Amino acid sequence: MTTIPVSGEGFRAYDVEVGSGLTSDIAARVTPFLKNQRTLIITDSRVGPLHAGTLSAALEASGITAPVVTLPAGEETKGWDGLKDLTDAMVDAGLDRKDVVIALGGGVIGDLTGFAASVYMRGIDFIQIPTTVLAQVDSSVGGKTAIDHPKGKNLIGAFHQPRLVLCDLDLLKTLPVRDIRCGYAEVIKYGLLGDRAFFDWLEANDQAVLALEPAAIEYAVSRSVEMKAEIVAADEREGGQRALLNLGHTFGHALEAELGFGATLLHGEAVAIGMGMAFRYSARMGLCDQAEADRAVAAIAQAGLPTHMHHIRNAAFAADVLIKHMGHDKKAEGGKLVFVLVKGIGEAFVAKDVPADSIREFLIAEGATA
Numbered sequence: 001m002t003t004i005p006v007s008g009e010g011f012r013a014y015d016v017e018v019g020s021g022l023t024s025d026i027a028a029r030v031t032p033f034l035k036n037q038r039t040l041i042i043t044d045s046r047v048g049p050l051h052a053g054t055l056s057a058a059l060e061a062s063g064i065t066a067p068v069v070t071l072p073a074g075e076e077t078k079g080w081d082g083l084k085d086l087t088d089a090m091v092d093a094g095l096d097r098k099d100v101v102i103a104l105g106g107g108v109i110g111d112l113t114g115f116a117a118s119v120y121m122r123g124i125d126f127i128q129i130p131t132t133v134l135a136q137v138d139s140s141v142g143g144k145t146a147i148d149h150p151k152g153k154n155l156i157g158a159f160h161q162p163r164l165v166l167c168d169l170d171l172l173k174t175l176p177v178r179d180i181r182c183g184y185a186e187v188i189k190y191g192l193l194g195d196r197a198f199f200d201w202l203e204a205n206d207q208a209v210l211a212l213e214p215a216a217i218e219y220a221v222s223r224s225v226e227m228k229a230e231i232v233a234a235d236e237r238e239g240g241q242r243a244l245l246n247l248g249h250t251f252g253h254a255l256e257a258e259l260g261f262g263a264t265l266l267h268g269e270a271v272a273i274g275m276g277m278a279f280r281y282s283a284r285m286g287l288c289d290q291a292e293a294d295r296a297v298a299a300i301a302q303a304g305l306p307t308h309m310h311h312i313r314n315a316a317f318a319a320d321v322l323i324k325h326m327g328h329d330k331k332a333e334g335g336k337l338v339f340v341l342v343k344g345i346g347e348a349f350v351a352k353d354v355p356a357d358s359i360r361e362f363l364i365a366e367g368a369t370a
């Protein structure tokens, strides 16, 4: 097991534990964070039947009341209706300020539960037990919690750090391959944004990671969490370098918004395409060698991920509509778009002076309509 501490100015430190079998002694691991012998497990309709019963039973066997709230699986749940249903369930369960909720699921359940915990009685504690690769390497760490607004991704949210994150690698064994690949998109993002050696390792070991081979997945999750913890520690509220974690997201979130946040394009797939676009745009603007962009795109594709907008079946995009969506990006300043661009693999930077015309021309070159 690897323990990665997350600490920074302005928030209480916590640990991210990565390893196999962590939830087999769940009661011992969460008890230090419970003030009452009571919790509420929040999960979704796919994860619940697979894992929530075991977890709840183990907690109950140790004298901890742990009922389960099950929400519909899918990104659609990460909206106002999902937040209402969840907060209703928290009220019905009679949770008080000293109670702690447990998010058991992927990024959707983690982001939604974290946000509900941040507003319920003006803030209660929560624990993350991420069950997707994406949630283990990214969404469970760092305290960004939110719901989507029809006009933009994660537009309504709060920074609310968890008390503990348990990345039990065994929970990933039931994950469909499409979702494993989505998680891999956020894993390779770390190499692409700031660790060339990690990228090299991933390029050589991607199939082992995707097959969840124990040593490979443990290293991929731990290294990703380590990088995220370091960035969040330095800049929790995204005043500066935390924006690097948004590589591929300005393009990706615009595609997600245009497609209505559903199963046509999952977040990891949108990020994969967005990273391809960020590298190709950077090369087009002379910021990065074309060979670097080609290598980055090839590594994303080698993992079975999409890299271009035309890889999304039955979808067409208009350049101006995508730019309008980008206007809702949280990095935008004074109406100006901000992008994470690259000088090469492992060398991302925040670009605040990106001309909208050049983005429009690029989108058209990428297949969007004028």
Ligand SMILES: NC(=O)c1ccc[n+]([C@@H]2O[C@H](COP(=O)([O-])OP(=O)(O)OC[C@H]3O[C@@H](n4cnc5c(N)ncnc54)[C@H](O)[C@@H]3O)[C@@H](O)[C@H]2O)c1
Pocket: 044, 045, 046, 047, 050, 073, 074, 075, 078, 105, 106, 107, 108, 109, 111, 131, 132, 133, 134, 135, 138, 139, 140, 141, 142, 143, 144, 145, 154, 171, 172, 173, 174, 175, 176, 179, 182, 183, 186, 267, 268
């Ligand atoms: N807060 C952050 O920093 C952050 C970072 C990255 C992504 N996100 C958000 O995370 C969300 C995407 O997360 P995701 O990819 O985990 O999606 P998800 O939560 O929808 O999970 C993907 C699918 O896998 C299923 N699933 C989850 N765990 C499973 C398991 N162990 N076995 C079988 N099925 C399982 C779910 O039911 C769902 O159908 C997006 O909303 C994105 O915006 C947030």
Ligand SMILES: O=C(O)C(=O)C[C@@H](O)[C@H](O)[C@H](O)COP(=O)(O)O
Pocket: 138, 142, 144, 153, 154, 186, 238, 242, 243, 245, 246, 249, 330
């Ligand atoms: O933690 C961060 O910071 C990230 O940007 C991680 C992203 O992978 C994640 O998708 C995040 O939710 C995007 O944040 P947003 O502020 O662009 O909504």
Ligand SMILES: [Zn+2]
Pocket: 138, 186, 249, 267, 271
């Ligand atoms: Zn993301």
